[in-house]
Amino acid sequence: MKLGMIGLGKMGGNMVLRLLQGGHQVVGHDRSEAALQNIRDHGAQGTSDIDEFIAALGEPGSRAVWVMVPAGQITQSVIDDLAGRLSPGDIIIDGGNSNFKDTQRRAEELAHEGLHFVDVGTSGGIWGLKEGYAMMVGGPEEAVERLRPIFETLAPAADRGWGRMGPSGSGHYVKMVHNGIEYGMMQAYAEGFELMKAHQTFNLDMAQIAELWRHGSVVRSWLLDLTAEALKNSADFEQLSDYVADSGEGRWTIIDSIELGVPTPVITLATQMRFRSQQEVSYAGQMLSAMRRAFGGHAVKTLEVGKQEGLVPEVQAGEHPKAAAPENIPAVAAQAGSSEHSAAEQLGETGQQRVKGDE
Numbered sequence: 001m002k003l004g005m006i007g008l009g010k011m012g013g014n015m016v017l018r019l020l021q022g023g024h025q026v027v028g029h030d031r032s033e034a035a036l037q038n039i040r041d042h043g044a045q046g047t048s049d050i051d052e053f054i055a056a057l058g059e060p061g062s063r064a065v066w067v068m069v070p071a072g073q074i075t076q077s078v079i080d081d082l083a084g085r086l087s088p089g090d091i092i093i094d095g096g097n098s099n100f101k102d103t104q105r106r107a108e109e110l111a112h113e114g115l116h117f118v119d120v121g122t123s124g125g126i127w128g129l130k131e132g133y134a135m136m137v138g139g140p141e142e143a144v145e146r147l148r149p150i151f152e153t154l155a156p157a158a159d160r161g162w163g164r165m166g167p168s169g170s171g172h173y174v175k176m177v178h179n180g181i182e183y184g185m186m187q188a189y190a191e192g193f194e195l196m197k198a199h200q201t202f203n204l205d206m207a208q209i210a211e212l213w214r215h216g217s218v219v220r221s222w223l224l225d226l227t228a229e230a231l232k233n234s235a236d237f238e239q240l241s242d243y244v245a246d247s248g249e250g251r252w253t254i255i256d257s258i259e260l261g262v263p264t265p266v267i268t269l270a271t272q273m274r275f276r277s278q279q280e281v282s283y284a285g286q287m288l289s290a291m292r293r294a295f296g297g298h299a300v301k302t303l304e305v306g307k308q309e310g311l312v313p314e315v316q317a318g319e320h321p322k323a324a325a326p327e328n329i330p331a332v333a334a335q336a337g338s339s340e341h342s343a344a345e346q347l348g349e350t351g352q353q354r355v356k357g358d359e
């Protein structure tokens with residue numbers, strides 16, 4: 001079958017290669033010359049000229065274009081552009097991680113133009129080329145049937161790993177929940193391993209445990225396989241930042257759970273943990289420190305930039321990269337009126353004195 005592919009990045013590029021291997025004819029379009037060259041090197045036609053791309057797709061009414069670009073505004077503008085160029089009977093496929101509500105709206109709008117819209121929640125990442133892609137398909141049955149040869153080639157096997165979920169939006173909806181589950185599973189592994197690493201009594205080897213659990217354990221999974229591989233290369237692992245991005249699917253899953261009144265505590269907390277990781281400094285955390293200092297006279301940690309405040313850490317500084325010991329502890333000690341006591345004790349006394357003074 002002939003298929004047009006717009007977006008030849010990590011996903012679209014490899015999907016083109018898998019389709020070529022399956023004997024399909026593919027025309028690719030991307031803004032990136034390197035991405036185009038990659039598919040040309042493997043025998044596909046690739047062009048950055050959208051008119052040339054459309055012309056190469058075949059007869060109006062029988063054409064199919066798979067869109068595999070970043071979700072959101074880019075997907076919207078690519079679909080808008082396609083809608084103006086295609087004809088009734090043609091199919092647009094959105095294989096990205098689009099919000100299912102956008103998909104429902106797009107399907108309705110495109111139906112008015114006589115265009116079929118098929119949403120495909122696609123899973124498999126960069127491994128899909130070799131292993132095949134799991135595809136959760138939504139949209140009109142007739143259009144999905146026409147695309148069967150494409151799904152059968154992209155899937156891990158012709159009769160497995162893909163299927164029509166229901167009407168437009170259902171494919172992206174199921175993929176959204178899939179990714180919510182992904183967040184929860186990832187978070188559970190990450191927490192368990194962090195706990196074992198912190199429990200220093202046994203000096204446990206994380207790489208050894210991850211590898212061991214891959215074989216026969218109840219918690220073995222593909223995510224664990226990838227984790228075990230990552231832990232083998234400790235030099236690479238240790239230089240990773242703890243910033244964890246999120247591209248929307250977790251947030252939308254939580255919104256859906258709120259709208260339906262269905263509890264999703266694991267997915268929700270896993271998503272919230274990503275938000276926390278994305279903060280350089282937590283305003284809420286600063287506020288907690290301010291309150292503790294105010295009501296209890298407790299010592300609090302300061303940021304590097306806030307050293308001049310001269311606050312005393314309760315715990316030895318340097319344990320957390322986001323906090324540092326103030327350098328002017330002696331100044332605080334002097335202020336507290338005694339250099340005999342520990343700085344933390346002195347700060348506590350200062351707090352008590354201030355409360356007394358206020359009365």
Ligand SMILES: NC(=O)C1=CN([C@@H]2O[C@H](COP(=O)(O)OP(=O)(O)OC[C@H]3O[C@@H](n4cnc5c(N)ncnc54)[C@H](O)[C@@H]3O)[C@@H](O)[C@H]2O)C=CC1
Pocket residue numbers: 006007008009010011012029030031032035068069070071074078095096097098122123124125126247
């Ligand atoms: N990377 C992953 O593991 C997965 C990604 N997805 C989804 O697949 C979609 C694509 O993701 P990736 O391939 O990872 O992204 P990517 O960033 O690797 O590739 C996107 C490609 O689209 C091209 N592009 C951007 N704007 C364009 C435009 N206006 N016209 C033509 N080409 C344009 C870029 O040049 C790039 O080659 C996204 O919606 C993503 O959420 C879905 C499942 C897994």
Ligand SMILES: O=C(CO)[C@H](O)[C@H](O)COP(=O)(O)O
Pocket residue numbers: 097122123124125179182245246247248249250
């Ligand atoms: O769909 C995917 C995997 O199934 C993509 O890798 C997606 O980008 C992962 O979500 P996030 O970026 O929010 O971690």
